[in-house]
Amino acid sequence: MIVCSLDRSIHDRKAFDCGEPALNAFLQTQAAKHQRQGFSRTFVLVDDGAASRILAFYSLTNCEIGRSSITEDDAKGLPLHPVPCVMMARLAVNRANQGESLGKWMLMDAIKRTALISQQTGVHAILVDAKDAKAKQFYERFGFKEVAENPMRLYLPLATALNAFQ
Numbered sequence: 001m002i003v004c005s006l007d008r009s010i011h012d013r014k015a016f017d018c019g020e021p022a023l024n025a026f027l028q029t030q031a032a033k034h035q036r037q038g039f040s041r042t043f044v045l046v047d048d049g050a051a052s053r054i055l056a057f058y059s060l061t062n063c064e065i066g067r068s069s070i071t072e073d074d075a076k077g078l079p080l081h082p083v084p085c086v087m088m089a090r091l092a093v094n095r096a097n098q099g100e101s102l103g104k105w106m107l108m109d110a111i112k113r114t115a116l117i118s119q120q121t122g123v124h125a126i127l128v129d130a131k132d133a134k135a136k137q138f139y140e141r142f143g144f145k146e147v148a149e150n151p152m153r154l155y156l157p158l159a160t161a162l163n164a165f166q
């Protein structure tokens with residue numbers, strides 16, 4: 001299996017179904033457009049033997065976070081102004097492949113990619129927007145914590161992620 005950048009001339013976006021219509025619709029109608037417009041980049045997991053079939057995807061974009069949004073411990077040493085972060089805006093696994101650790105695999109891939117990005121520009125943390133309580137529990141398993149002003153937005157300092165998963 002490999003993770004690569006979404007290419008609508010190769011990847012079959014229509015066949016993807018994670019059980020969440022909004023996430024399917026994003027992949028099918030918006031992801032490639034957002035990529036062209038420089039809003040986000042989408043990465044797909046495909047089987048080597050069937051490269052057009054999307055098993056899972058995630059999208060990355062940029063955001064920032066301020067000291068008042070995170071715990072006192074995490075805010076220690078941070079400047080007064082907001083600091084740059086990477087946002088994993090979406091994560092979804094094809095319904096037939098859920099429960100096969102692909103969600104975890106994609107989260108790890110996003111963290112590794114964020115670590116590479118942080119060698120070129122500042123990245124303090126990774127943020128995610130959980131679409132419901134179940135998705136929130138999934139992220140919390142990996143150490144993500146609530147942002148103060150939005151209980152469905154979660155963050156994980158990049159240094160913590162790298163310590164935990166390396």
Ligand SMILES: CC(C)(COP(=O)(O)OP(=O)(O)OC[C@H]1O[C@@H](n2cnc3c(N)ncnc32)[C@H](O)[C@@H]1OP(=O)(O)O)[C@@H](O)C(=O)NCCC(=O)NCCS
Pocket residue numbers: 018019020023090091092093094097098099100101102103104105129130131132134135137138141
């Ligand atoms: C949520 C989702 C991404 C998880 O992917 P997955 O491939 O099914 O999950 P994995 O097999 O990688 O699970 C990894 C671990 O998380 C646990 N887990 C999976 N889904 C979970 C959930 N909703 N809540 C809590 N834990 C969860 C698994 O039990 C597993 O634990 P283990 O490592 O101890 O065995 C996937 O189910 C999905 O695409 N759902 C629909 C879209 C969605 O909700 N996206 C979330 C982003 S908003």
